[in-house]
Amino acid sequence: MKRTLSLLLAAGLGVSLCACKAPAEPSAPPAAATPAPSQYVFTRENFPRLDGSTATVPLGQAVAAVLLGESREEVDDLIQFNKTSRAYYNLVDGEADLLIVAEGGEDSYSYRDERGMSWRMEPVAAETLVFFVNADNPVDNLTLDQVRDIYSGKLTNWSQVGGSDAPIQAYQRPAGGGSQAIMEKEVMGDTPMMEPYNTDYVVSSMEGIIQAVRAWDDQPDAMGYTVYYYATDMGMADGLKLLSIDGVAPTDETIRDGSYPIHTAYYAVMDSETPADSPAGVLFDWLLSQEGQNLVAHEGYVSVKEPTQ
Incomplete structure (x- = not known):
């Protein structure tokens, strides 16, 4: 037709x-x-x-x-x-x-x-990268510098960013994907990402990284990232929460007007x-x-x- x-x-x-x-x-x-x-x-x-x-x-x-x-x-x-x-x-x-x-x-x-x-x-x-944690994690906001320090290995414990005394289990995406390209360019810049703890911490799919963070030993210690579309499309509120960055929550409005600090498309x-x-x-x-x-x-x-x- x-x-x-x-x-x-x-x-x-x-x-x-x-x-x-x-x-x-x-x-x-x-x-x-x-x-x-x-x-x-x-x-x-x-x-x-x-x-x-x-x-x-x-x-x-x-x-x-x-x-x-x-x-x-x-x-x-x-x-x-x-x-x-x-x-x-x-x-x-x-x-x-x-x-x-x-x-x-x-x-x-x-x-x-x-x-x-x-x-x-x-x-x-318009698109952005969002960071998510277990809903029970007391941390609601990170600065962009703190995110960069977590993924470079400089910050390793949630207590360093106002959370509980527990190691930050930071999941990554593999090289070559769209979300990883955003992470490297818009967040890390010239700062190298740390080597993952092991291959289990590099998750190949959008769904996989969300499920990995949600299922982390029933503890709120894991952290991951994905693009905003997937976060909202896949029901991020179900056991997980999105973090504000520099005090700005990711929403359609803050992404479109540029007030959320990570920008891509x-x-x-x-x-x-x-x-x-x-x-x-x-x-x-x-x-x-x-x-x-x-x-x-x-x-x-x-x-x-x-x-x-």
């Missing part, structure tokens, strides 16, 4: 958004050669090859479902995201047309530069040589439009633009 974008917007952003109020009328198209949304028809044959981060799979599914007029189950074969680093490699290698992805590590940029490619890269959702990324009137170019620009941003917010992400009702 194929749908024009204007028809889907008129229906309240299509199948996946049928319970929402209809968004505002589409704004004027960009002044470039990009077709107006009402003039463009996405089909399975012309739909861009998408790739991205694990955390953006639900957004990719929603985008495909809305633009193709299919259910999430029906578009599942189109949204086989390969995680952050691999997605960037696939874009450079011509195996993907458009990414919806967290910021990559330095290896991603080196790979691009070595092959002479340039990217068009724009944020479509999910990006739309494509080859800078991609024509604006190609399927990937049209989809890229639509994600940045008010209608696209309404979909981002509906799916539980922090839209860059304030969503409209």
